[in-house]
Amino acid sequence: MDSGSDSEPLDIEALGEDLKLLEGIRTTRAIRRLKPDPVPKELIRKVCEAGTFAPSGGNRQPWKFIAVTDPERRVWVADRYRKVFRSYIAPALEAAKAPDYPARKRRNALAALHLADHLHEAPVHLFVAGWKRRGTEQSQALFPAIQNILLACRAVGLGASLTTLHTSFRDELDPWLGLPPEIPTCALLPIGWPIGRYGTPPRESVDEKLYWDRYEGEDPA
Numbered sequence: 001m002d003s004g005s006d007s008e009p010l011d012i013e014a015l016g017e018d019l020k021l022l023e024g025i026r027t028t029r030a031i032r033r034l035k036p037d038p039v040p041k042e043l044i045r046k047v048c049e050a051g052t053f054a055p056s057g058g059n060r061q062p063w064k065f066i067a068v069t070d071p072e073r074r075v076w077v078a079d080r081y082r083k084v085f086r087s088y089i090a091p092a093l094e095a096a097k098a099p100d101y102p103a104r105k106r107r108n109a110l111a112a113l114h115l116a117d118h119l120h121e122a123p124v125h126l127f128v129a130g131w132k133r134r135g136t137e138q139s140q141a142l143f144p145a146i147q148n149i150l151l152a153c154r155a156v157g158l159g160a161s162l163t164t165l166h167t168s169f170r171d172e173l174d175p176w177l178g179l180p181p182e183i184p185t186c187a188l189l190p191i192g193w194p195i196g197r198y199g200t201p202p203r204e205s206v207d208e209k210l211y212w213d214r215y216e217g218e219d220p221a
């Protein structure tokens, strides 16, 4: 999928409509290396619309989507995210220096670090927020919508990943986004045209996860 910066205008209505559902599910992974090219607002609207088809308790549809695209505002977010992420990832990066550190985990940590260091370049910082219920945050009511958005990004060829580290500076962030305390942010999805490709993410086999009638796996130590 080419980025919208090509001379051919994107047919946003048709984009992503032909991807088979289960194939899309099996090939959606965290895409953290993004081009800085802008993403049409209509396309962001389209992936957020996919979010609105998620289930929610009592069909209350508590989600609000705030797409930050202004370059200076993205720097504001990225400066804070990077700072939090660097202290969060430091132990993993130190451990990853060991030669026997699993290559897959090392790649994942480095990709997450790349995102943190380049977050200001991601053309869209999509925040997902949602109404509290009886004073309690309802993040479980937002994750189905978040996953729908990630899948829709996959379908239309956008790169995206799910992050939550912004919650460490939410007291400052949410008012800055104009959100009242009753509608806290839950996730930040950096979205843009991917530098890499989508592909099957590494996952353990379903046969190690599925039991019939009764759990027969090991107890955690």
Ligand SMILES: Cc1cc2nc3c(=O)[nH]c(=O)nc-3n(C[C@H](O)[C@H](O)[C@H](O)COP(=O)(O)O)c2cc1C
Pocket: 028, 029, 030, 031, 108, 112, 115, 161, 162, 163, 164, 165, 166, 201, 202
């Ligand atoms: C609740 C939740 C929070 C996450 N927070 C972050 C985060 O703050 N930063 C980040 O880079 N990735 C974050 N991730 C993404 C995971 O690291 C990612 O899903 C995992 O590495 C698998 O990636 P893959 O689908 O490419 O295999 C989060 C995922 C979940 C489900």
